[in-house]
Amino acid sequence: MIDTPYLSLDVARLDRNIHGVAGHAQTAGLDLRPHAKTHKCAEIARRQLAAGAVGLTVATIGEAEAFATASPVRADLFIAYPLWVSGDKGRRLRALAAHTRLRLAVDSAEGARQLAAEIGHADVDVVVEVDSGQHRTGVVPQEAGGVASAAVDAGLRVIGVFTFPGHGYGPGDAPRRAAEQEVTALSVAAEQLRAVGVEPVVRSGGSTPTIEFAESGVLTEIRPGVYPLNDAQQIELGSCGFAEVALSAIATVVHRTGMRAVVDAGSKILGADRPPWTSGFGRVLDAPDATITSLSEHHAVIEFPSDTASTALPAPGDRLRVIPNHVCTAVNLVDELIAETPDGTTARWPVVARGANS
Template sequence: MHTEALDTPFLVVDACVLERNLAEGAERARRRGLAWRPHAKTHKSITVARRQLAHGATGLTLATVGEAEVFAAAGIDDLFLAYPVWAAGGRADRLRALAGRVRLRIGVDSAAGADRLAAALRGAPAQVLVEIDSGHHRTGVAPGDAGGLAAAARAAGLEVAGVFTFPGHAYAPGARTAVAADEVAALSAAAAGLAAAGIEPRVRSGGSSPTEGIAPDLPGRWAPTETRPGVSVFGDAQQVELDAIGFDRCALSAVATVVHARPGHAVLDAGSKTLGADRAPWATGYGRLPDHPEARVIALSEHHATVAFGDGPVPEPGSRVRVVPNHVCSAVNLADHLVVVEGGAAGDTVVDRWPVDARGANT
């Protein structure tokens, strides 16, 4: 089947680009001597996860208990919830059940959260990693406080395996190199704090897609041991605008039809319910058209995207175009399935459809 036979809009994955991204991601980790534990919240796909594992991933990173349940049910048995999960109510029972089925790590960033988690697990065999703030200022404790929190978690009855961070402040123009250095320094300081508290910080986990390809000078004893990139499996417009990748590494795009055209502008049938609505303050639009690099998505409504083409040619009504979403994780979570093609994402032979298995698994 050709993609022209499918009604728009839909999300399409170029299998060849995806395979190249997987191979390169695994190789980047190997070159740095890091375990590769990609974040599956991006793709939410059992099929993609199995491909990552086949390339050498040591396990998966996940954001929610619901996501972990989906992948555990598929037989993927080494999972890290990189989130300070508040283990109350039914979630406590779900976590305890997960810990009995898979090798499970869970993030903690407070003594209260550690106490709650210990009560929920009731001795089930899970490990915890202390989350530290390496500059993003979202969750996590200061690196200097990691040892004290680790000691509190141990006193609550938890097995502390190390520390982790998310260098999310890399999502800013020109910030990637400095943030990669922040990440390494924070992990090293936090690991030293755990060691001073008598806890071996054997896992020192970091990573983000903007910083994935940057290898700062590593401290000797407490260098990172693990990287957790997510977006780089597919790429997106934010990564392009941060100069982390080019359009040739964007494996996923939305295929849309031009439903209206006027001088300098076109309107597509893919709006926020297909592309997601994310737009960072520094982004130049709500998405990018890789075959029209001068174009910008300047406005979104639920089922329409307005594209400004500047001085470039405007596609005629009925034409199909590809749009790379700003934030691929949000776009994938809006789709029931991904259309998989070979031969290039714009014209091409449909070879499979992959369900978005963990779509909506947000609890």
Template sequence: MSLDMPETPFIAVDLEILQANISRAAESARQRGYALRPHVKTHKIIEIARMQHAAGVLGITVATIGEAEIFVDAGFTDVFIAYPVWLTPRKAQRLDSLLDRATIRMGIDSVESGQQMKELLGGRAPLIEFMIEVDCGHHRSGIAPEGVTELVSGLLELGLTISGAFTFPGHSYGPGALSPAAQDEARALEQAKSHLEAAGLCENLILSGGSTPSLASADVHVITEQRPGVYVFNDAQQLELGSCDWDHVALTVRATVVSIRGNRVIVDAGGKALAADRAGYATGYGRVLGNPEARIVALSEHHATIEFPKGQVPTRGDVLSVIPNHVCNTVNLADQVYVFDRGELVDTWKVAARGRNS
């Protein structure tokens, strides 16, 4: 059955590159001796998670109970909610409904959260395997590694199950920061491990790290699993950080040139199609596949202004492949993606966990 080409803007996924990205990361994990537990918040797509599973990953990582519900319903039975969830009575009911169908791990960084879990889940709370979140330098959620002993003591007194520690080296998103952030990650997890072992938790400890930029620099002598997400698609941020090559970009937004002024053109994919992310180090709001010198210099809701080198300006009606800065947010704006194999439209995939933010 032939598929009709959609109107722009739309998300296009290159199946061959996607498969290669998944295979390359899985093989690297096998060779280096750590487990891969990819973060599916990047793609939110069941078909891609199944491809990752087939490549030999350990399980999946999600950010919310809502994402966990979608993937458990689809048959995934090993799920890590890598977030310090604060339970409400309704969230507790939703979480409880998952516990008989999947192994659920959750992030935690306070005794107060543990008390809330115990109060709302009662005797079901010990079925969750909690992972202590430590801050390795990103300074978001998580505790300092030296606080692990006190936290573990409080959680064990509540009768909760602790399976290890995790961290997120988000400060790897910066020029020259990839290797230092990986070193910070290893140092924090090594410290957390020593505190966990001192508390008597020595068997099969999980030490979980990971971001796509720091993946290649991870200290596999410390870390037992990694949780990259963006690697399946890659994006303009990864290009600028040097953590991927142009031929590793599997997702673009197809956009039509609608207006031209000099060497600046307007395409019909604005912030509502691309997402409006621009990190401080980024040289624009996105890039153009096939033209490394082009930059998106301005972005509004339905307009992207792209500046091209002289002599390389496209014409009205041309369809460009635009690489978004932050692919996770781009995918979350779409109901579905269009899958291409060697240039031919072969499938559509639903963004099944779109908007599942709680």
């Protein structure tokens, strides 16, 4: 028996989730380029590629290096981040481009010129990031042509535009509205590129909460990240149900008083994320009506409903499956995932891109 706490991966659920979104993308006529920053795991990436993904999205050069070298991945990689290429980053990007197909992002003329100067004649594709409403990075859509033109003048090969509808992470109709704004932004940006003589072959967007609204036409590609594993945020957004959650922290009950239990999985394995619209600091897979009311580094306090039968309350020593609010941060806290298959066998899958933040 493995000591708690640890992150357990239900492989059967994982595979259903992977094939479900792959089928949705194929039906919608969209390329699927999942964001691997969620799982950071070569074995999960391999399954996504085998199911039809055209490549992987990553957030950092370090993540790209991890997936480019982790057998058997060696995938077509998109670093979906407007890098400011300084220090050793140019050399690292040139090395990546020498042995994998590489796509990079820019969101300013200055950034494009800096990128071109640092990577030299490296064989890379470039896309312009536009802001579709999250107001984080990305140029306003009306200025995408100017950025593309500057990139081309600097010697870069521009192939399209992309955005991230991160403001779709919200209750109610936030995902639908974000998806609509994404389409509008990419449409405007694509026309701006055409106006300067650049054909936007790639028009990339999508997130796990918004992919149900994604259709081909404007978008050519979607980049959801959370869907293979899912998490408590996705449950509360309605993007998945408890039955679609593939990853949970296995935790031991160390204390119980009345309707309150404490387990040994705190913020150092669950992460500390709690958006204001969530009901608590995660969910309990075994007790969907329970609320995680607080986290410490090594404690999670769980309140059970007052009408819970005494026989359904956990006792000290019992194990519970706790779902993190944000699976991406939880995975980055561990060295490996304990993969469990329906026949009862387990395997240790390394988190190869853990801590690859630069």
